[in-house]
Amino acid sequence: MAAEEKPYRVYKSGRGRGRLPRLPGRGKQPGPLGRPPRGPKLPRQPKSTRRRVLQALAILFCLFVAWLAAWILASYFSFRDGVDAANARLPASAKHALKHQGGLLFDHSTTILLLGTDHSTAAGRESSNRSDSIMLMRTDPGHDRLYYLSIPRDLYVEIPGQGQNRINAAYQFGGPALTIKTIEALTNLTINHIAIVDFNQFKKVIDEIGGITVDVAKPIRSNRFDCPYTAAKCQTWQGWRFGKGNQHMSGERALIYTRIRENKLDPGENDLTRAERQQQVIQAISSKLASMGTFLDLPFIGGDLMKPLATDLSAGDFVQLGWVRWRSGSGGAVHCRLGGNPVVVNGQDILQSSEDNHSVISMFTGESAPQPPPPGSSAYQPGCEVGNTPFPH
Secondary structure, three states, X not given: OOOOOOOOOOOOOOOOOOOOOOOXXXXXXXXXXXXXXXXXXXXXXXXXXXXXXXXXXXXXXXXXXXXXXXXXXXXXXXXXXXXXXXXHHOOHHHHHHOOOOOOOOOOOOOEEEEXXXXXXXXXXXXXXXXXXXXXXXXXXXXXXXXXXXXXXOOEEEEEOOOEEEEOOHHHHHHHHHHHHHHHHXXXXXXXXXXXXXXXXXXXXXXXXXXXXXXXXXXXXXXXXXXXXXXXXXXXXXXXXXXXXXXXXXXXXHHHHHHHXXXXXXXXXXXXXXXXHHHHHHHXXXXXXXXXXXXHHHHHHHOOHHHOOEEEOOOHHHHHHHHHHHHHHOOOOOEXXXXXXXXXXXXXXXXXXXXXXXXXHHHHHXXXXXXXXXXXXXXXXXXXXXXXXXXXOO
């Protein structure tokens, strides 16, 4: 072999002699040692266009938040003005008779007296100034539960300074202040707040919110009270009728529903069932007030919603009560009622207080478990029920 010839080929650095030869498969075509080809590149949206879209969405979101905040503020101020007017309607004597507790309603149990008055324009009832419906409501935020205690207006009790009489006569003798003292003496409970509801005014509120839906437990045919027709036609008129099931009611029809004392289709109904119907209407109004449709109208009707009320509760108290009610739901509410035995005293039909009323008060305060009236007992017997509807029949 010649000295110049070598059995191998020497490759020198390509820095000075150009690039190294490319291995097979490193080009655009795939090879055994190369990488897979990349797909075609999609056209990218220009950054300026994407930026404009994001800016537009951010502006819309800010506008929505600003509108929502303005709407909530307008709603609150309208509602607050209505509450201030309701506070002014409550007599000072009633405010002094209450025993306010410290702390927020979010955290502390509170007892509220709900009085329903019905200033009917029917003949012979214009001067009546007695409480038509009497109910206590107790909040229990610790257990997310609401308690209701219905007190029959014909219950025969001791009225401070007036002797024994029907409990609804306390309102006639001394207004809400004397009613507070009478109920506290009867139940041995402390009343922290009061709300007086004028049912005759409530029909305007119901119409303002577009009516309410009430679940009528059974068919009703009343007597001929408040006949809307001429005297001649009223002689043959059969009375007000309500079918069984959910019914959408206007303000006028809901008011009639709360006034029914006699159901000709069920002679067992009495004044207690009438109070239960009033509770149904109040709860239906509360549910409608919490709806989205009412929220959208609140800046325009917030003040009108409070016109049927006279109360010491502030706007902040109502907000807290709304939260407590939302937390408690409706299925776990406890509906209680006091009762007694129907008798006649001095020519008046009254209810002689039952000894079981003390046990019902313990159920209302949560000291004992709710128990319904005994099976087969009188329709006037006291007891408690748990559920959406007070004492379903």
